[in-house]
Amino acid sequence: MIKANYPVDKFRDITTPFYYYDLEVLRSSLAEINRHIDGQPFEVHYALKANVNPVVLKIIKEAGLGADCVSGGEVQAALNAGIAPSKIVFAGVGKADWEINLGLEHDVFCFNVESIPELEIIDELASAKGKIARVALRINPNVSANTHHYITTGLNENKFGINLTELEKVTQIVRNLQNVKLIGIHFHIGSQITDMTPFQDLCVKVNELQYHFEANGITLENINVGGGLGVNYEHPNHFPIAEYEAYFKVFRDHLTLRPGQTLHFELGRSIVAQCGSLISKVLYVKEGTSKKFVILDAGFTELIRPALYQAYHRVENLSSDLPEEKYDVVGPICESSDVFVKDYLMNQTKRGDIVALRSAGAYGEIMASGYNLRKLPKAYTSDELK
Numbered sequence: 001m002i003k004a005n006y007p008v009d010k011f012r013d014i015t016t017p018f019y020y021y022d023l024e025v026l027r028s029s030l031a032e033i034n035r036h037i038d039g040q041p042f043e044v045h046y047a048l049k050a051n052v053n054p055v056v057l058k059i060i061k062e063a064g065l066g067a068d069c070v071s072g073g074e075v076q077a078a079l080n081a082g083i084a085p086s087k088i089v090f091a092g093v094g095k096a097d098w099e100i101n102l103g104l105e106h107d108v109f110c111f112n113v114e115s116i117p118e119l120e121i122i123d124e125l126a127s128a129k130g131k132i133a134r135v136a137l138r139i140n141p142n143v144s145a146n147t148h149h150y151i152t153t154g155l156n157e158n159k160f161g162i163n164l165t166e167l168e169k170v171t172q173i174v175r176n177l178q179n180v181k182l183i184g185i186h187f188h189i190g191s192q193i194t195d196m197t198p199f200q201d202l203c204v205k206v207n208e209l210q211y212h213f214e215a216n217g218i219t220l221e222n223i224n225v226g227g228g229l230g231v232n233y234e235h236p237n238h239f240p241i242a243e244y245e246a247y248f249k250v251f252r253d254h255l256t257l258r259p260g261q262t263l264h265f266e267l268g269r270s271i272v273a274q275c276g277s278l279i280s281k282v283l284y285v286k287e288g289t290s291k292k293f294v295i296l297d298a299g300f301t302e303l304i305r306p307a308l309y310q311a312y313h314r315v316e317n318l319s320s321d322l323p324e325e326k327y328d329v330v331g332p333i334c335e336s337s338d339v340f341v342k343d344y345l346m347n348q349t350k351r352g353d354i355v356a357l358r359s360a361g362a363y364g365e366i367m368a369s370g371y372n373l374r375k376l377p378k379a380y381t382s383d384e385l386k
């Protein structure tokens with residue numbers, strides 16, 4: 001098994017489980033993004049919900065990316081990280097009044113609005129502050145992302161966004177509101193999308209919608225196509241960088257921007273997934289009647305994706321080069337769903353071995369919980385453990 005080149009000796013001195021971020025991988029991803037958007041009217045906002053580790057966030061900010069936030073807490077985190085309000089977009093299907101007010105007070109670039117009642121409340125709160133809120137309508141394009149149903153968001157049956165059938169009505173309403181200014185349209189069709197077809201379908205929808213707005217005499221300055229680009233969870237060592245080349249090319253080739261329009265992206269997973277691993281120690285190897293279980297000191301409290309979405313994370317035993325054997329790799333939590341992988345070939349494993357759960361940089365540390373009164377995991381970076 002090919003394994004990550006990690007400082008295992010240093011890992012031995014640190015209390016497990018913990019997150020480890022390889023900052024070279026992160027920096028390479030960001031450099032690749034910047035290479036593809038250079039000279040284009042493109043702006044990338046990092047979706048903070050994937051990971052808000054302060055070191056990671058700082059590197060992303062320094063690479064020049066903006067922020068995509070889905071809560072007041074994330075807006076505050078983006079501001080604290082020094083990201084300019086003019087680069088912050090604020091989405092979310094249920095923004096509370098205090099969250100809208102926070103966005104208004106800091107003059108965030110745009111509220112991505114998901115319903116008519118939300119639009120009316122933003123207008124009301126902006127009016128109370130004597131401000132004009134910039135808004136984009138999050139439109140549900142009814143495009144299938146061919147991804148897991150828990151992470152599909154662009155179909156009519158999802159709770160997100162404004163359906164196409166309501167668009168005429170919303171366009172009329174937004175016209176009559178005094179304290180909101182419509183500056184764009186927004187989409188987000190799902191996550192972990194590795195086939196470019198859904199993105200191409202989205203471009204076709206955007207092109208159609210542009211005509212709708214033009215016919216209504218509305219000029220949109222911004223088109224925001226959201227995030228969702230996937231990563232290779234099977235082979236993180238071979239594919240540490242997401243398919244940015246193909247991804248940005250789809251939008252360059254298929255989405256027709258009007259002069260002066262900016263195309264916005266909100267990438268989360270693809271930027272941070274591959275730089276992170278959850279590092280854990282083997283507590284016990286237990287022989288079942290027909291299986292062997294590797295019981296780790298990390299469970300779904302540290303990495304919930306397998307339990308929540310049946311997600312796969314590659315598991316590497318960093319301490320063993322012995323022949324491979326088949327194991328179920330599980331956590332210590334008192335729930336049957338606390339399983340990372342089943343019938344999994346891994347180098348022969350013993351108590352005390354250090355394993356890496358790979359591609360855990362996105363929706364890993366940030367989703368950790370204290371269930372079973374466990375401590376939240378700490379995080380270390382390659383810069384610190386050099």
Ligand SMILES: *Cc1c(COP(=O)(O)O)cnc(C)c1O
Nearest residue numbers: 047188191227228266267268269
């Ligand atoms: C989650 C989310 C993103 C980021 O999605 P990724 O799959 O991590 O790229 C972008 N925009 C919105 C509105 C989101 O909710």
